Amino acid sequence: MAIDIKPEELYFLPLGGAGEIGMNLNLYAYGGKWLMVDCGISFADIYLPGIDLIMPDPEYIGERKDDLLGLVLTHAHEDHLGAVAHLWPELRCPIYATPFTMTLLESKLEEAGLAGQVPLHTVPLGGSITLGEFDITYVSLTHSILEGNGLKISTPLGNIFHTGDWKLDPHPLVGEASDIGALKSLGHEGVLAIVCDSTNVFNEKSSGSEQDVRESLKALLDGHNGRLFVTTFASNIARVETLAKVGDALDRHVCLVGRSLKRNVEAAKKCGYLQDFPQVVSEEDAEHIPKDKILYICTGCQGEARAAMMRIATNQHRYISLSREDTVVFSSKIIPGNELLLARLHNMLTEHGVHVLTEKDHFVHVSGHPGQEELRQMYKWLRPVISVPVHGELRHMTLQAELAKKWGVEHQIVPVNGSLIRLAPGIPEIVDQVYSARLALDGNFVLPEDDDAIVMRRRIMYNGAAVVTVALDQGHKISGQVAVTLLGIADSEEQELTQMIIAAIKKETDHITVKAGKGDRNIAEAMRVAVRRICRQFSGKSPGPQVTVNIIRV
Numbered sequence: 066m067a068i069d070i071k072p073e074e075l076y077f078l079p080l081g082g083a084g085e086i087g088m089n090l091n092l093y094a095y096g097g098k099w100l101m102v103d104c105g106i107s108f109a110d111i112y113l114p115g116i117d118l119i120m121p122d123p124e125y126i127g128e129r130k131d132d133l134l135g136l137v138l139t140h141a142h143e144d145h146l147g148a149v150a151h152l153w154p155e156l157r158c159p160i161y162a163t164p165f166t167m168t169l170l171e172s173k174l175e176e177a178g179l180a181g182q183v184p185l186h187t188v189p190l191g192g193s194i195t196l197g198e199f200d201i202t203y204v205s206l207t208h209s210i211l212e213g214n215g216l217k218i219s220t221p222l223g224n225i226f227h228t229g230d231w232k233l234d235p236h237p238l239v240g241e242a243s244d245i246g247a248l249k250s251l252g253h254e255g256v257l258a259i260v261c262d263s264t265n266v267f268n269e270k271s272s273g274s275e276q277d278v279r280e281s282l283k284a285l286l287d288g289h290n291g292r293l294f295v296t297t298f299a300s301n302i303a304r305v306e307t308l309a310k311v312g313d314a315l316d317r318h319v320c321l322v323g324r325s326l327k328r329n330v331e332a333a334k335k336c337g338y339l340q341d342f343p344q345v346v347s348e349e350d351a352e353h354i355p356k357d358k359i360l361y362i363c364t365g366c367q368g369e370a371r372a373a374m375m376r377i378a379t380n381q382h383r384y385i386s387l388s389r390e391d392t393v394v395f396s397s398k399i400i401p402g403n404e405l406l407l408a409r410l411h412n413m414l415t416e417h418g419v420h421v422l423t424e425k426d427h428f429v430h431v432s433g434h435p436g437q438e439e440l441r442q443m444y445k446w447l448r449p450v451i452s453v454p455v456h457g458e459l460r461h462m463t464l465q466a467e468l469a470k471k472w473g474v475e476h477q478i479v480p481v482n483g484s485l486i487r488l489a490p491g492i493p494e495i496v497d498q499v500y501s502a503r504l505a506l507d508g509n510f511v512l513p514e515d516d517d518a519i520v521m522r523r524r525i526m527y528n529g530a531a532v533v534t535v536a537l538d539q540g541h542k543i544s545g546q547v548a549v550t551l552l553g554i555a556d557s558e559e560q561e562l563t564q565m566i567i568a569a570i571k572k573e574t575d576h577i578t579v580k581a582g583k584g585d586r587n588i589a590e591a592m593r594v595a596v597r598r599i600c601r602q603f604s605g606k607s608p609g610p611q612v613t614v615n616i617i618r619v
């Protein structure tokens with residue numbers, strides 16, 4: 066049973082994004098009311114077969130939704146807003162975001178059939194809103210997407226700075242530079258707590274500037290004879306602009322490949338960015354342009370199956386194919402977990418005879434998250450009393466806490482999802498561990514991550530399945546053939562195993578009189594156990610295939 070929060074106390078509670086990089090969902094409470102910051106997704110791994118996306122279970126706040134004042138979004142990355150369309154029906158609160166973030170959110174809500182139902186409030190850059198006793202001001206911070214924002218959250222018990230995702234890039238190329246003036250004056254005003262991005266804390270230096278990447282790409286992309294393909298994160302508008310401008314400067318036509326890329330560029334233009342973006346050509350027209358006169362900007366820098374780069378590499382793209390003289394540049398980093406996918410993609414590209422250039426041997430990417438130099442600068446400006454690292458695995462967050470201590474911050478608290486932290490009054494501490502879990506998006510449905518269906522799928526995926534159907538007459542004798550279907554069992558094993566299963570079923574049927582009083586369910590269960598034993602003995606694997614026995618009465 067969760068403790069009741071006290072209206073005179075100020076709390077922070079992450080339900081997602083603490084102990085992991087992805088699916089951020091943060092809550093603040095004061096005056097008995099709640100404020101939500103961000104509501105994102107993560108990509109599922111191979112342990113969730115058939116599931117693409119996961120998100121935080123909002124049950125704790127869902128049960129308190131009458132006290133939820135609103136959802137404030139920091140920026141438009143999927144790990145910050147990707148779950149809104151799925152979870153908003155449980156929360157039904159107003160949503161606040163800056164223009165670019167709001168534009169992308171609107172199109173997601175429309176896709177989900179929620180257009181017009183969600184109270185949306187667009188806040189200008191640097192703008193303020195008041196929700197209950199929370200006064201919230203957006204503070205522009207550079208990141209790898211347009212309109213990265215930190216939030217100054219003022220309460221009667223002190224100021225919190227919720228950084229969101231950020232870096233300090235003096236030359237972000239597109240969009241606002243970090244509002245250092247606002248950070249300095251916040252530091253003078255006094256900061257009770259910083260809740261801060263930990264993603265890039267292992268980098269001892271700073272993350273680097275988009276301007277430097279532009280210079281490097283300009284040199285790297287010059288002097289090639291074949292087609293040029295560059296893949297990057299679709300939402301990194303500054304990078305996309307760099308590629309388009311470099312293409313233009315090299316006298317190459319530019320073609321955007323991939324739906325999310327076109328959507329992001331359109332949203333940026335709609336919000337007043339990219340006003341001198343070069344004219345692009347369609348995929349269809351690009352086919353007829355000489356090889357040394359075209360540059361394709363593609364989605365799929367993580368080797369995603371349905372994205373442009375993979376479709377091109379597997380010859381599945383309608384208009385675009387690869388040939389020997391071509392060059393493919395990955396202007397991105399490998400997100401941990403995607404190594405195998407990307408190795409596969411690189412091998413496929415190599416098979417086509419194209420040159421593959423990546424961050425391993427060329428300067429083609431900078432991170433959007435703060436390295437230690439930037440973190441130290443932020444702590445120096447703000448001088449917070451409490452450091453709460455988030456947006457990291459435990460090892461990232463722990464290192465940020467250690468650094469904060471070294472830099473003179475009095476209290477450091479490393480939360481996990483569900484840690485209810487009392488920030489004030491008194492010594493800050495974790496006062497409760499509330500319910501937190503993950504949900505999985507299964508096609509059109511949202512399920513608990515440990516739902517039986519998913520557990521069963523995993524079992525079948527690794528062990529295969531055996532489905533046995535037996536028709537019994539009223540005297541409990543087998544009528545006709547026993548039907549056995551084996552899935553995920555090698556052809557060479559199938560015949561022998563089928564015979565063994567049929568023999569086991571017949572043997573069980575001989576004993577039925579004893580069990581008959583217990584009903585068909587018990588008979589089927591006894592048969593299932595017998596078949597499972599046979600399968601295990603036969604295969605030498607434990608657990609063997611998932612076994613199902615159906616009894617039909619004739």
Ligand SMILES: [Zn+2]
Nearest residue numbers: 140142208230
């Ligand atoms: Zn981000």
Ligand SMILES: [Zn+2]
Nearest residue numbers: 142144145230
């Ligand atoms: Zn993020």
